[in-house]
Amino acid sequence: MLEREWPDWRFSREDLQRTPSVACGWTVEREELDRAKACALIHAAARKLQLPQVTAATACVYLHRFYMRHSLKEYHHYVM
Helix, strand or coil, X not given: CCXXXXXXXXXXXXXXXXXXXXXXXXXXXXXXXXXXXXXXXXXXXXXXXXXXXXXXXXXXXXXXXXXXXXXXXXXXXXXX
């Protein structure tokens, strides 16, 4: 990661192209699709649990931050 004022919270377009999943051989498109599937699962679970939408959105933010440090290959999005 590049050195910035908030290195753990903000990511550049370059950072999004150099994730751990991409380093493991996944394409950026596949990673985007799997992240979208994971967020859809989070939103579906939140609806069934009658949680506020902001709760699901916050969970998706943390999911995206997690996958900026860990590979989808290592931690499958449905297991998380």
